[in-house]
Amino acid sequence: MICIEYPTTTAWLEAVWYGGNTKRNTDESKKWKTKDIDISYHRYVTKVEGNMIEVDAPIFYALDVQYAQAYIYKISNSGTIRHNVGIENLHISFERSPENSTANVDQNCIYMSSLENSWVKGVSMSGFVHAGIKTTSTTRSTIEDCYAIDPSGLCTGGTYYNFENYHRSQLILLKNCYARNGRHHYISNGCASTSGIVVLNFRSELSLAQAEGHRLWSQGILFDNWAELGTIKSNTGKIGMYLRDNMGSGHGWGGTNSVFWNCDVQGGAIYLDKVPTGQNYAIGCTAKTIRRYRNNMSEYTNGYIEGQNRKGLQPASLYEAQRAARGISTGLMPETGREDIPHIIVETNRVRVKSQKDAWISIYTAHGSMVQMFKSSSDNWVESMPLNNDFYVVRVHEAGQKAYSRKVLIRTVGK
Incomplete structure (x- = not known):
């Protein structure tokens, strides 16, 4: 080491x-x-x-x-580094009264520190002040299928970071995550000791500021298939690798040698600066504008932009293509030809399920309360009653089989 x-x-x-x-x-x-x-x-x-x-x-x-x-x-x-630590299938929610809304309590839902080969999976979080998940001195780890929504307390500098990679966070994968109502839904915030981060298949909704390289020269950050949901204010910055100038303590260049690949911010903007001694890239991205942040000074130039607003980028995922080139299964897309797991489709306001055998289907809130139970017959689609905007766990128990569960996000409007 x-x-x-x-x-x-x-x-x-x-x-x-x-x-x-x-x-x-x-x-x-x-x-x-x-x-x-x-x-x-x-x-x-x-x-x-x-x-x-x-x-x-x-x-x-x-x-x-x-x-x-x-x-x-x-x-x-090296003895202080913990290996193979996993946190799975939890819901963490901080509740506070208006008189207890200061920013110095209930900072983070999960804080990953001094870890290697570790993971957080299937966790939903709300009510945090600083971050839903924060990492520091953590390497070679994964955050997967996690939802960080609706922070609380004082919304100001240093708060409302849904997912944050802080100092010495390296070689970390954030996969299939969702954030809502934060300031920075994702930030690499560990200065020049943060690098090699993949933000894969992320869904962002109602952010107050950009997801970004936040300060002092993060390197090698890949946003792969990032998507903004809901209504986007025209030309508002949603993701970026750019000069943050005197913001905060003098953040300067937020990140270098980083890539936005096949990202969709709808009618919003991607801020992309060419940095001295390095470069940033936006390939096959959908946005109203992709441009340098300080667009009125000739010394500052755009990063590398290719294929803006052109659909059908190949490969669709840079991370998946690199993994496939190394002969490693990515798990990004469901395996084809498998019939031993139930099919669960999320639609507006409800879910649809098809199982191979007769099954009981239960739907739970993230807090563990059952809201619906119904039966399906083998190889036929069945749909739930209408559900509210929220996270749910769909549990399918086929006769003679181990129950299969999947966490889903239900939205009553939009895509």
Whole structure:
């Protein structure tokens, strides 16, 4: 286990315009400084040959010796890292009265810290102040089928982050997640020690600000098949990798060498900046506008844009294509030809179910209360009674088979 370190130097700061602020002649205190944002990667050595070292995962930025000398060192506190920790199938909700609505209580529903090869799956969360799920010092882990909605308390800077990757969050997959009514539904918020994040098949609704690379040079963030739901205010920014300038503590460049692939923000905007010494990409995305954030200054230019508002991008998923090229099943799409699991289709206001055998179908709220139960006959579709806007668990118990459960989101209007 090693750390690959690329220290902040004056030469590098000059190359990246001190975080982007020197071109704007802004507050000196907001400019990036040495040791502010050392780039680091958590890796395992897989091969040593002479003076060449091979590691288990790529890095996401060119460590150019003209700006700084990179080095590696062994990680000495490996015993503090916990492995194979899983949290599954919970609903977590914070309830508070108006007089108890300050931002310093009930910060996060789930906080993943000092973890590796761990996961959160099938968890729904509401009422948090800071984040639904927050990671720090966590690598090679997965957040899947999770719903973070309706935060509460004071909505201000540092709150209402539905999903957040904080310091030293690397090689993390967020898959099939949903966020509603937050400020930043997803942020890479760990500065230059956050990298290698895949946000896959994410659904976002009623966000107050962009999902984004948030501050100080995150690298290698992939938004793959992100979709905004519901009504979108025309040309409002929904996702972005761009210059955040003097926002917050002087966030500067939010992220570099990152990709938006086959994302759909409807009539909203994608903010995409070309960053010095790096690049950001939007490929096959649907948006009213894809542009640099500071669009009135010639020094700032757009990132790489291709195939805007053209349907049918191939491959449809960059992550899935890369996994398939390595001969690894992705699990993104249901396996074809399988008849041993029930079919569950989510429609507006209800669900439809078809099972291979006669079955009892139960529908529960996320709190575990049963709201409906009905029977289906083998190989015939049956539909539920109307349901409200909410999360539900659909449980199908076929005769002689282990019960099969799936969490679904029901919406009464829209797609």
